Amino acid sequence: MLKRLIRKNEKTISIHVNDRKEKAQQEQLPGHIAIIMDGNGRWAKKRSLPRVAGHHEGMKTVKKITRFANEVGIKTLTLYAFSTENWKRPKIEVEFLMRLPEEFLATYLPELIEQNVQVQMMGNIELLPEHTKRAVKRAMEQTASNDGLILNFALNYGSRDEIVQAVQKIAQEVQEGKISADTISEDLLNNYLMTKNLTEPDLLIRTSGEVRLSNFMLWQLAYTEFWFTDTLWPDFDEACLMDAIESYQKRNRRYGGLKGEEVN
């Protein structure tokens, strides 16, 4: 595994990711990490490879980071795999992307089961191709009783879409007399979102140098710490995740238990 070299007092100290992991585990970890996995196309372009080669390499990074997040003791990992906007990409690319969940699960589901990982999805799964739907539903079923890391894929997910769906459902229940309008609260709305069974993300990571949310978890990220890196997703590794976690812990320490709300 990668070592990071630090120059300190004229001495070069190498810190193994495992040491960093153990150190981080002695402090409060981000319970829920959400990642916008950007830069797969750019990674491929740099190598004169087709974009899909970047997506495929990105899938390998998903395995590596899932394994490591579980080892560190992260409780929930949400990964933005396919947005509602991604349908606008060339048909051939969309078709390739829609094969990735199957390929990923064919090679990795046994390990996920063994590692007690629970696979979840958020997004409009029903609109996925039949073969993709079958694979992801099977993975959710087969891991439903696991109580280790929750691996939550955002597939055909858009945050505004999620909020609109929630509002429609609430409006319908008001109309049917099941709830009254004056009981609508943040807590109630939370219960109509696709994340209703999850904690809010503590840490958001976006790779590849872009610094925007791109319609990802707009409601849920209200108090989340953001961490951006220029590293392209296929190049992202355990040491990068430790950078993000350590940065989170440093900020958390600075709050001294006040916890983010003192914005004034």
Ligand code: V07
């Ligand atoms: C996808 C690889 C990661 C970089 C971002 C785009 C390409 C893993 C999955 C996946 C999804 C559901 C599931 C198991 C695996 C995936 C898509 C794209 C559409 F149950 N990676 N990955 N799905 N990429």
